[in-house]
Amino acid sequence: MSSTVVAWCVFFSSASVGDIDFFEKKIRPVLVEHCYSCHSPEGKIRGGLRVDSRAALLEGGETRAAIVPGDPAKSLLLEALRSVGDLKMPPKQKLPDAVIADFERWIKQGAVDPRTPVAAKGKEKSKSPTVEEGRGFWAFQPVKRPEVPKAHWAKNDLDAFILAQLEKKKLKPAPDAEPRVLIRRLYFDLIGLPPTPEEIDAFEKAAAKNQEEAIEAVVDRLLASPRFGERMGRRWLDVARYAESLTLRGFVLKEAWRYRDYVIDTFNKDVPLDRFVREQLAGDLMSADNPADRRQQIVATGFLAMGNNNLEEQDRKQLQMDLIDEQLDTLGKAFLGQTISCARCHDHKFDPIPTRDYYALAGILQNVRTLTPEGNLNKWIEVPIPSMTGNDEEIRKHEQAIAKLQAEIDSVKALLAKATARSADPKKPRVVSADSLVGIVVDDSQAMKVGEWKHSTFSGFYVGSGYSHDDAKGQGEKTLTFQPKLPESGMYEVRFAYSPGGNRATEVEITVFSEDGETTVKVNEQQPPTIDGLFVSLGQFQFDKGGQSHVVVSNANAKGHVIADAVVYIPVEKLKAGGVAKADKKTPEAKTTEPKSATKGDTGLKSLEAAMKKLQTSGPRREVALSFHEEKKMANARIHIRGSIKNLGDEVPRGFLQVATRGAAPKIPADQSGRKQLADWMTAPENPLTARVMVNRLWLWTFGEGLVRTPDNFGVTGERPTHPALLDYLTTRFVEDGWSAKKLIRTMVLSRTYRQASANPTVATADPENRLWGRMSRRRLDAESIRDAILAVSGQLKLDTAGPSFTNVSADYNYVHKDTCRSVYIPVFRNALPDLFEAFDFADPSMTVGKRNASTVSPQALFMMNNPFVLEQSKFAAKRMLAEKRDDAERIANAYRQTLGRTPSDAERRIALEYLAEAGNQPALREEAWSRFVQTLFASIEFRFVN
């Protein structure tokens, strides 16, 4: 206490009473009224800043000191009050200038402030856990192989762990499921399709002889089926937020399917999953044994480029950091089960992930360019992949040939333009009527004018009734807006007509507003127009009907007269079709004034262009994949304070999550991005997370729930493993087995645990959530299985349809899904998912979904009752069933076996017979009744669940 008094006495002695008076009258009341509610213990403490004492102001908030006594220019407080930068305080309303002047004076005079610092009320905010504290958490502990408990019931080691925990609770596992139940379960879990009645029969017979052998035989057959990769691959696609379009503007990702097929292949070929992880992060940086591997490795990197990003964000730095955040969020959840992106703005509140770690990782991804600017937009990046036919050399030669020919064409065009210009006879008026031109013509007379534009016909060579000029006056004040009425959406070439001359402006700014954004072209009006001496091309642009499509000619920054005659929009198909290279030939003037040399040159040009067309369509084409480029110069990231791109803190060396790093982390050389090292770190044997997270996913895909029930969150806010020893046991085996998904899944489905019936009343009461696995969980059939099973029963299912999932789609809006391929091959359009997917909890393709929702809602019922797909497929199925030579009772039994995998009870048979009998014998009515009956089976509860 006394020391404080001494300190304050010293302070008072150096401050004049006038200064204190000034503070009390002019400064303190303002701070109390406008600032305390957010920046003092009386209210919140936003941005870490307190303004209730001089010490607090000197310390500042998260950014830097709020005041520098004596130096208003360096005082952040003043900057905020003046609202000159991004920080504007108070946020609701700027203070009057006089008040701001008071603050300036106060700071200049040393910021005298007699207030006593007060301790914050209440308890301190809970601190984020440190990395060292965090290491004790289970998920960051090294994986250790536990002892296998002894157990009588077990088929394999997995069961021993399950039984041990059940017995601890004095519970007994469920009896084995009946063979017909087991085979339906195995089929849906491993390949996502129902077994046929014949397959059920065969299995039941085999199982009666030797159950073990029968089960093993089915399991091995299903694991070897190409349908296995389709089933498991789709589960990973949920995690990878796989999609083939972007929400904004519905842009389609034409090459995304390659990633999907790569994932399916990975599971079918049982590629080690550590390699799978590495390829998705840094496949482009890995060495490859052959072109096929190289292709796959590049395709795999599409993982990082698949985000549903906001291509319209105008602030590209913001966009880049948002994009990196999306990538970190995805790879963190997918591979590590960590919610890394929580550490973007502050240290993770619950997990030991400091903001430094976030920016260490962000630094790695900052060296990757996933988007490229295009006008007001940004576009994703597609990169060439090696050809499978080994004709890379041929392709290279072909591309060189095209480039060479293009150069030739360009030079001939330039010559032609000069010739045309020379030939223009200034004395002879040549009026080109708008009607004679191909394309949509907007004459200067139709343009909307700002400022004074003069009409002229002086040059004698123009479109329509003349042209406009700005009289070289009022620079920057005049514009002409050419607004066309475009009949349809598409690519157009935009051409601009002007009459050239020596007094013209050399840099006329012309801006084209299209779907590609704004593009400003500078036209030198002293040079003769290159097309027919009348037009220059402003480029080719995408326009949407109803979208922006105008051209603005401005006289800003122009030195000389600005002339504008007309703007023409020519659909590019018409350009390709020929005959539009210049003004319509029917115009006699144009024809007569064409000099011979030009005609000659023109013929030459035509043949060159024809050759080009041939060359472009005939030659070998290079395939491309959705991916990214590495930046040329590698760099570290700087911490973004509170996540703001405008508030940069320290630079952080590239690196990884400290808490999950045991021993030395891989070193990142200055000239490398660090992605390869990230992949190494991720799949290193010491990493406690990656293998565990993957094993948990495989368990979840097989059993319906994970051993950790929050598969994307192995952090403090996630769930703890129900069987930590089992998780570690399986993880060590998985790693020993070379990260083989098939081996692990085989172990799981051959276990006794998996084989249990789903009914076990005593366990169900004691363990309603089935965390002990004393029975098999009854699960809803997922969207894909519902659809594929319906198509399998109706006989319409097409198999083996890998490859591009769509053609001729430029935007995904209102896409109609008509394919009867397996669901995994339906294009995943973010704006146009099939109704069935939306109703039945398909994973949101914009975010990592380790576990889908499982809902029972009435739109699902409406779908089953009324959706045209269900009605149509039911009809196909009914036709098939009626064509079989059986009586109705047998048909009903078979329909039950096809849809539910079992024969009906007597009561069920009777109900069905009664319903069908009411339709009578007329074939059309019978078919209708049968089709409703089959539809009803599809809608029934059992069809929608796996026991």
Next chain:
Amino acid sequence: MTHSMTRRDALKTAGCGFGWLAAAAMAAQRSSAANPLASRAPHFPAKAKRVIFLFMQGGVSHVDSFDRKPLLDRENGKSMNFDDPRVLAQTGRRGSNQRLMKALWNFRQYGESGRWVSDLFPEIAKHSDDLCSIHSLHTEGVAHGPATLFLHCGSTNFIRPSVGSWVLYGLGSENENLPGFVSLAPSTGNGGPRNYGNAFLPAVFQGTSVGKVGAAADAAGIRDLRNPAPVAAQRRQLDLLQAMNAEQLKQASGDPEFEAVINSYELAWRMQRNAPDILDLAGETAETLRLYGIGNAATDRFGRQCLIARRMCEAGVRYIQVNHGDNSANPVWDQHSNMPKHEELAQSVDRPIAALLADLKRRGLLEDTLVWWGSEFGRTPYSQGNGTGRDHNPGGFTMWLAGAGVKPGFSYGATDDFGFQAVENKVHMHDMHATLLHLMGLDHEKLTYRYAGRDFRLTDVHGHVVREILA
């Protein structure tokens, strides 16, 4: 849309112990009929029971409609430096030279409140004494996509639940035979379904789109509601289904999840029988149809939507969004090159909106319904590139509210003398969201949902309730 929350869902919600619904879900769970759409009490008593949001897609120019700026008229054509938001975002450059463009329509004063409204909206203007106008909105996102998502979901880029989903999550629905959150004729562009999406909230809180842009909003607009078979045949089929289900349920010894499926079919059937009536305007009087401008080419489409909104409001739909937009990247109100086009657009919405206000009022519905009008941003007071249109302006614009809980004939906040940036009593879109929730009886800081280890809210870590506009 009805729903039966599964036991697993309920336990998941309850188990985390953070979502405010947890306790409610537990209680409902005990009463065995856990329906997440069941009507719930708000955090505190509130007048507003439901919301109608009239979304003018593309950006209505505030200086041409509700924000009168005499100085802008006087200084018309003058060149000045502005921190153009697009230039700023793209280049970081402040102070680009722009030419002021005066309002293209005359302003007049209306009602006892004497509010100024331009000739763009003469019919809405007559309701000035009911409107609570906020002239100091500002938001995030310079382009349509980001700003539209921000308006609907409170984020320019991240996948977040929309306002309607949050409201439905907080309050449930008043009518289980109808969807609780409806978007009438939504655009597929600029975020499309994300603008009425539930994101990580349970799917039951998703908005239901009725109709599409450019098509009439009628019964065909609700998915899977129609069946070609006669009603009797459908009912017989449903009876067959439930008989089959009953047999299956016996074999599964009364699994509650199976029971949920059985219930969902009955609820679906009721919805199928009831929902089309809401969209059928045949029972409306000729006077009402005329009031909304139905039958008049310019106003027919939007008039129908507004009338359907009123009918849904009566039926207890919690959150109704009426869209005036299209699917293009430059939506209808986006006049970059041709400002006068605003007039044609205004004509198609002015009368229907005025009719909706009048109709709600005379039926007493304005007492407990909140009407919200606006765009994703405003437009610049200067012409774009010195042309004949205006560019986007997220820095200052006007939105208005009417009805339950807000001061009528009231005006709040202001932009600068030219209408460029909000300067007085600024209201950020986060504040708007906080205020909307408050008007519905929900505390925006308490309406949270735990997802991926974090408690999310509509307003993220921002937002202040604008108490000054509360009645």
